[in-house]
Amino acid sequence: MKKIYPKSKVEVRDWEVPFYDLFLNIITGGRYASFIAEVVRKINIEPDDRVLDLGAGTGRNARLILPYLSGSGNYLGMDISRAMVGKFRKKCARFPAARIVQARLDREFPLRARFDKIFISFVLHGLPHQERERLLERIGFYLKESGQLFILDYNEFSLDQMPWYLRSGFRFMECPYAFDFIGRDWKQILINNKLNDFQEFLYFFGYVRLLRARREGSG
Numbered sequence: 389m390k391k392i393y394p395k396s397k398v399e400v401r402d403w404e405v406p407f408y409d410l411f412l413n414i415i416t417g418g419r420y421a422s423f424i425a426e427v428v429r430k431i432n433i434e435p436d437d438r439v440l441d442l443g444a445g446t447g448r449n450a451r452l453i454l455p456y457l458s459g460s461g462n463y464l465g466m467d468i469s470r471a472m473v474g475k476f477r478k479k480c481a482r483f484p485a486a487r488i489v490q491a492r493l494d495r496e497f498p499l500r501a502r503f504d505k506i507f508i509s510f511v512l513h514g515l516p517h518q519e520r521e522r523l524l525e526r527i528g529f530y531l532k533e534s535g536q537l538f539i540l541d542y543n544e545f546s547l548d549q550m551p552w553y554l555r556s557g558f559r560f561m562e563c564p565y566a567f568d569f570i571g572r573d574w575k576q577i578l579i580n581n582k583l584n585d586f587q588e589f590l591y592f593f594g595y596v597r598l599l600r601a602r603r604e605g606s607g
Contacts, residue, residue, distance in 0.1 A: 389434075390540045392468075392492070392494070393514070393515065393516065393519075393535070393565075395563050395564055395565060396508065396514040396515065396563050396565055397514055397561070397562060397563045397566075398511055398513070398514025398515070399442070399468065399469075399514070400445075400469055400471075400472060402469070402470070402471040405446070405471040405472055405475055405487065405551075406475075408445065408446055408472075408475075409446055409448055410579075412433050412448075415561070416535070416592075418524065420488070421552075423454055423592075424448070424449055424452060426591075427509075427540055427589075427591075427598050428449070428452040428453055428456075428587050430468065430523040430538075430589050430598055430600075431505060431507065431538050431600075432594065433453060433456035433457065434456075434461075434504070435456065435457060435458035435460070435461055435462075436452070436458060436460040436461050437456075437457065437460065437461050437462075437504040437505055438461070438464075438501060438502070438503045438504050438505075438507075438532075439453060439457070439461070439463045439464070439467040439503060439504065439505050439507065440464050440465075440466070440499075440503040440505070440506045440507070440530065441453065441464070441491065441506075441507050441508075441509075442464065442466050442493055442506065442507070442508040442523075443465070443467060443508060443509060443510070443511040444465025444466060444467045444476060444488055444512060445464070445467060445470060445472055445476070445509075446475045446476055446489070447465070447476035447478075447479035447480040447488075447519065448479065448481055449507070449509060450463060450476065450479075450480050450483070450486055451479065451480060451483070451599075452464055453507075454480070454483045454485060454486055455541075456566075457485060457560065459485075461485065461539075462485065462487075462501075463485055463486055463487065463593060464481075464487050464488070464489070464501075464503075465486070465487070465488035465489075466488065466489055466490075466493065466497070467488065467490060467491075468490065468491065468493065469492055473488055473490045474490075474528070475605065490521075493515075493523055494515065494519045494522065494523065496526070497526060497530065499530060499532075502531065502532045502535070503530055503531060503532065503535060504532055504534065504535055504536070505536050505537075506527055506530065506531060506535065506536075506537050507538045508527075508537070508538070508539055508540070508541075509540040509541070510540060510541055511541070512539060512541050512569065513541050513542050513562075513565060513566045513569035513570075514563060514565055514566065515565060516565060517565075517568060517569075517572070520569075520577075521577075521581075522576070524578070524581045524583075525581065526579075528581055528582055528583065528603065531603045533603060534603070535602070535603045536600055536601065536602050536603070537573070537578075537583055537598050537600070537601045537602075537603075538598060539597075539598070539599045539600050539601075540596070540597075540599075541569070541596070541597065541599075542566065542569060542570050542595060542596060542597070543570070543590060543594055543595055543596060543597035544570055544571070544572065544573070544574060545570055545595060546571075546592070547559075547567065547570065550595075554593075554595070556559075557590060566584050574599065575599075575601075578601045579598075582603065582604035583601035583602065583603060583604060584601060584604055585602035586599065586600065586601055587599075587600040588600070
């Protein structure tokens with residue numbers, strides 16, 4: 389699959405998909421499984437929630453989310469990669485409630501339902517900022533009045549103040565969009581998109597953040 393944004397590193401090419409979960413294990417020092425399990429616990433999924441997972445990947449996160457849902461709950465994943473969607477379906481085959489659609493996040497979603505919780509994991513930093521803003525507008529539309537958005541991504545920080553070995557790794561791994569992402573005030577951006585009531589959880593020495601925001605006007 390040809391990259392939509394050549395400078396981005398969040399678009400996974402088909403040949404990378406079989407190694408994607410291994411790569412996450414390596415870059416987190418073997419901590420990814422426990423880390424993402426803790427993140428899912430912080431989302432506080434209720435049995436009857438409707439959950440939308442943007443950039444659902446191989447289904448690794450879905451397998452942690454789905455056991456929290458009852459028969460009246462609903463999970464839907466979206467991913468741009470046909471290979472990722474295929475991997476997801478194999479990994480989540482034993483979960484009847486697991487659904488995924490192949491779709492671009494930078495275009496209108498092929499959806500009608502609205503959701504209690506929307507989760508987006510390590511996607512926003514890999515998009516040009518104007519596409520992030522458009523995506524947040526769509527997210528706001530698809531959240532219920534009581535809905536919550538959970539963004540798992542880099543925290544805001546100064547690259548120059550990182551230890552040299554982390555700074556070198558970040559520069560090697562990441563794209564120009566990520567350098568832009570870490571310098572922006574994301575709470576203010578979310579407020580501008582009618583999302584507020586923030587709660588945050590920090591990981592990996594504070595460089596990674598789970599940021600919860602609630603749709604404006606909800607209780």
